[in-house]
Amino acid sequence: MGAIDYSIYLVTGRELLPPGKDYLQHLEESLQGGVTVVQIREKHAETAEFIRIAAKSKAICDKYNVPMLINDRVDVAVAVNAHGVHLGQDDMTVFQARSMLPRDAIIGVSCNNVDHVKRAIKDSADYVGIGAVWATQTKQLTNPVIGPRGVGAMLELLDGTTIKAVAIGGIKSSNLLRTLHGAVSPTNRALDGVAVVSEIAASPEPRQAAEKLSRLFKSFRIRH
Numbered sequence: 130m131g132a133i134d135y136s137i138y139l140v141t142g143r144e145l146l147p148p149g150k151d152y153l154q155h156l157e158e159s160l161q162g163g164v165t166v167v168q169i170r171e172k173h174a175e176t177a178e179f180i181r182i183a184a185k186s187k188a189i190c191d192k193y194n195v196p197m198l199i200n201d202r203v204d205v206a207v208a209v210n211a212h213g214v215h216l217g218q219d220d221m222t223v224f225q226a227r228s229m230l231p232r233d234a235i236i237g238v239s240c241n242n243v244d245h246v247k248r249a250i251k252d253s254a255d256y257v258g259i260g261a262v263w264a265t266q267t268k269q270l271t272n273p274v275i276g277p278r279g280v281g282a283m284l285e286l287l288d289g290t291t292i293k294a295v296a297i298g299g300i301k302s303s304n305l306l307r308t309l310h311g312a313v314s315p316t317n318r319a320l321d322g323v324a325v326v327s328e329i330a331a332s333p334e335p336r337q338a339a340e341k342l343s344r345l346f347k348s349f350r351i352r353h
């Protein structure tokens with residue numbers, strides 16, 4: 130797999146699925162709509178269950194040639210041969226995760242402030258997930274929301290590095306362009322993608338939801 134397209138980054142949220150919707154079918158439809166990278170996030174599943182879900186998800190992502198990352202759990206990523214992991218500030222370090230993963234594994238880190246971004250740069254993370262940019266119902270936030278301008282200030286730190294950046298938290302098609310334009314850094318660096326949970330996971334029509342985000346992101350790229 131070559132360079133990753135981070136533009137439409139889906140973080141899964143099985144507990145948000147509309148009633149009667151099958152998780153794997155829903156995931157497949159979101160890929161058909163243009164999701165470019167998937168992170169499997171399971172905050173409550175036990176290890177064996179997490180591995181089963183991740184393995185089934187991987188088969189679907191592979192079919193669409195979309196990279197799949199695992200939230201928090203490097204052991205699960207190894208078990209299913211995922212493309213990489215996404216680490217929170219309370220998880221193991223990038224260095225520790227690298228030592229357990231294949232050489233070309235993708236490692237991303239959640240960043241809520243400038244110090245987190247500086248650390249991710251020092252640690253040679255592959256990408257940073259900056260958030261929460263807006264308020265969200267999906268996760269109990271322990272820090273204030275950053276807002277697009279705050280995100281832009283963090284993006285500036287990435288100038289001169291190869292580290293990619295996505296924003297997360299309360300991103301919807303309705304605020305996507307505002308988020309993207311507002312987060313352009315004073316040095317003109319823009320987000321490489323947007324990460325969403327509920328906008329796709331809670332949608333009865335995930336394909337259309339992903340298509341909408343994808344269309345909007347492309348229109349931003351053309352103008353930026």
Ligand code: TZP
Nearest residue numbers: 261265267298299325326327
């Ligand atoms: N990290 C920061 S905000 C968030 C995570 C996992 C949840 C984002 O969910 P949504 O539904 O896209 O607001």
Ligand code: MG
Nearest residue numbers: 201216217220
């Ligand atoms: Mg975590």
